[in-house]
Amino acid sequence: MNEKMSEIIKYGSTAKWLHWVIGVIVIIMLIFGRTLESLELAEREQIIMGHSGLGTLVLLLMIIRVAWHISHETPGPTQTMGEWQVRLSKLMQGSFYVLLILQPIFGILQAMYLLDYEVLAFGVIDYSGMAANDVDKARLFHICHSLNSVILSVLVIGHMGAALYHHFIQKDDVLRRMLPFGKVKTRSESVEGQ
């Protein structure tokens, strides 16, 4: 590894909170989002209030997460990681940031142009009232929202697989340093993130 090692050895509480809250919401939405289409319109309208509200929350949390990432140093690659692993993990992380911001944006755009039913995020934010109905745009953003959700699902599975691989096969700190009460093997000169 030719990069300068980061002095930070584990994520701080802000980064951990953001990671796990976003992660849990997104996994629930990826699983239950697939069932939306099979619901009756009236029931779908009810469930979409929660779906669009949680999705909007993900967008806000992702904006905070990007700002946090830019303004803080994060733990670097571990010594167990080869060059290809470092590259792949950076690619995965970058893709997550982009796709997790695009997913709610596509959802909101779809909701704005939708004809079939109203989308009121948490019963308060009226996305349907923000633009005139447009069947072509609604269909386009539905496809984007749907395709993006498939790519995200593959990434989530890959991400979980990688975390388990690090923990059980490489036996390093990659998973532990993101766990709420995870203890890492400390280096004497190391410091914790915020």
Ligand code: HEM
């Ligand atoms: C991280 C955030 C989000 C995730 C992971 C997510 C996930 C999903 C998934 C998996 C589907 C099913 C796609 C399909 O049937 O192929 C879906 C549908 C949908 N989502 Fe989202 N979504 C998110 C955010 C949003 C937001 C913010 C809105 C609107 C404000 C939204 C509105 C919708 C709508 C209107 C549908 C279509 C439901 C139908 O079939 O009638 N989503 N979402």
